[in-house]
Amino acid sequence: MRQKNAGATALPEEKKMTLRQRLFVLFTHFYLFPLAVVAVFPLYWLMSTSVKFRGNILRFPPQWFPDPITIENYQRLFITNPFEIWYFNSLVITISATLGATLSASLVAYGFARLNFLGRNIWFAVVLATLMVPESVLIIPRFALMRFFGWIDTWIPLILPFFLGGGAFNIFLLRQFFRTIPLEFDEAAKIDGASNLRIFWQILLPNLKPVLAVVVVFTAIFNWNSFMSPLVFINTTEKLPVAVGIQMVLAGSQAGPGNTGAMMAASTLITIPVIMLFAFSQKYFMQGIVLTGLSGR
C-alpha cells in the first residue's frame, strides 16, 4: 500500500540467515525479553495479588507466586458491592457510545474527505482545534446543560455526545484514511447513479476495516475507562459504570491495605475486557495504526 517499510516483518527470501544474523537475532531477544518482563510485571502483580489470601498479601518480602490460589477476594467483591450491575452498565454504555462514535465519525469524516462544500477547510480546522479543549474545561457548563435537559443521573450524557461527531481524533483519523482511497471509486459509482450515502456505505466503508478497528478499539477503551464524566453525571450507585463504582465503595469503609485483595480483584476485572478487546483486534489494530498516516504526514 505504501512505500517499502523499514520495519516490516521478516521477508520470505530471508530464510537463510548467516551466523552473524542469527547472533544478532539472539542478541535482540536477549535484551528485549527482560524489558518485556519488566513491562508486563506490574500487570502480573495485579492479577497474582488478586488470587492471594489476605495473609499472603500483607507479607514482606512479598510472595512472588500466589500459593495457595484463592477466589475469596472476588467473592468478597461481589458480596459487598453490586459489581455485576456496574459491569453490565459499563458494557451497555461502552457499546452504545462506541457504536455512535464510529458511525458518526465515519459519516463526518466522509463529508470532510470526499464532498466539496463551502467552508469545508474552516470547519475542519475547527475540528482539529477542539482537540485542544480539555474535557475538564467543559465539565461544569456541560453539567449545567445536562441538568437543564433533566439528564443528570441518566446515561444520556455519557452516550449522546458520541453520536454527535464521535470525537475530533476519530474524525481526523478516518478522514486521513478516506483520502487514501482513489477518487475514481466514487466517480465510477456516481456515473452508475449511486448516492453519496451509498458510496459511503457500500464502496468506501468496506475498505476502511483496519482503521475502523482502530477507532472502535480506541473509543471502546476510552469509554470503558472513562472516569470523570460518570463521576460527575451519575449519582445513583446502581447506575454507575464499573470504573466509578469500584472507587465509590472501595474508597469508603473498605479502604486500607487489608482490602488490597478486593481492590486487585476489581482492578483485574476492569482490565480484562480491555485486554481481550485488544487481543481480538490486535492484527487489524497494529495494521491500522501503521496505515493511518498517524505519522503526521
Add this chain to the structure above:
Amino acid sequence: MSENLEAAVPPNRTQRGGRLRVALRKNFGGYLFIMPWLVGFFLFEAGPLLGAVGLSFVDWKFVGPPNWVGLENYQEMFGNELFYTSLYNTFYYTFIAVGLQLIVALAAALVINQRVWGINFYRVAFFIPSIVPAVGLAYLWMWIYNPEFGLLNAVFDAIQLPRQRWIYLPQYAKLAYIFMSLWGVGGTMVIFLAGLQGIPEVLYEAASIDGAAWWARFRFVTIPMLTPVIFFNLVLGIIGSFQIFTAGFLMTNGSPQHSTLFYVLYLYRSAFEDLQFGYASALAWMLFLIVVFFTLIQFRLSGRWVYYEN
C-alpha cells in the same frame, strides 16, 4: 418607485433563487454529512466553552439564581495560594513526565522496529500497559508504592537501598506519578513506530553508502524524518498531562501537603465538592488559556525544528 421595484424584483429573484438553489445543492450533501458533528460541536463544545466564560463572572452554588460578581472569581483565583500550588504541581508533572515519556516511547519504538522473528510479542508486551483503565492503574500503583508491603520497596530491599514512602512523601509524590506514567507510554510508542515505518528505506541505504554508522543514521535520518511525529506526540502529550486527574484523585487526593493537588483536581473540588461553580469556571477558563497558549507556542516554534517533506 414601488412599481419599479415590483417590476425589477421578479426576474432578479428567480435568478438569485436559481443561483441559491445551485449553491444549496452543491453544499447540501457535505453539510448533511458533517451535521452530526456540527450539532455536537455547538451543543457540547462551543456552547459550554462560552458558557464557562459566563459562569466565571457569577457566583453560583447551583441552587438559586446566579449572582453577577464581575471579576471577583478571577481576583480570588489570583489571590489563592492553592491556585499557584496546583499550577506548580501540574507544570512540574507535565514538563518532566512528557519529556521522559517521549524519550522512553521513542527508545521502545526503536527496539521494536526490527525485522526479527517474534517481534510482535514485544510490541504487544510494551503496548498493553497503556490500555489498563485509569482506576485499575491507580489501585495497582498504590499497591506497588505501598510503604509496608509494596513491590517497589521489596525491590529496593533486594538491591539494598533504603525503603521510601513514595506517594506519601511530599518530595517524592510527584516523581512517583511521573514514574507511573512512563509505564503507560505504549500509545505514544505505537505512534512513533508508525512514524519509523514511514521512513523510506532508501534514505538509510543512501546514508550507509555515504559511510554513516548507526548513530549518524539515527541522528541525520531517523530524527529529522521523525520530527513531525515527535511534534505530534509533544503537543498531545502536554495537553493530556495538563489534565491529570483520575490517578491523583484516587491515589493521594492532593495529599501530602498539597504536593499532588493537580490543577484539574483542584478544579473538580472547587466545583463539585465546594460547589463554587463560578470560581471553578474561572479556573476552567484559565486552564483553557494555558493549554491554548502552550499549543500555539509549540506551533510557532515548530518551524525551527520540525521537518516536513515538500
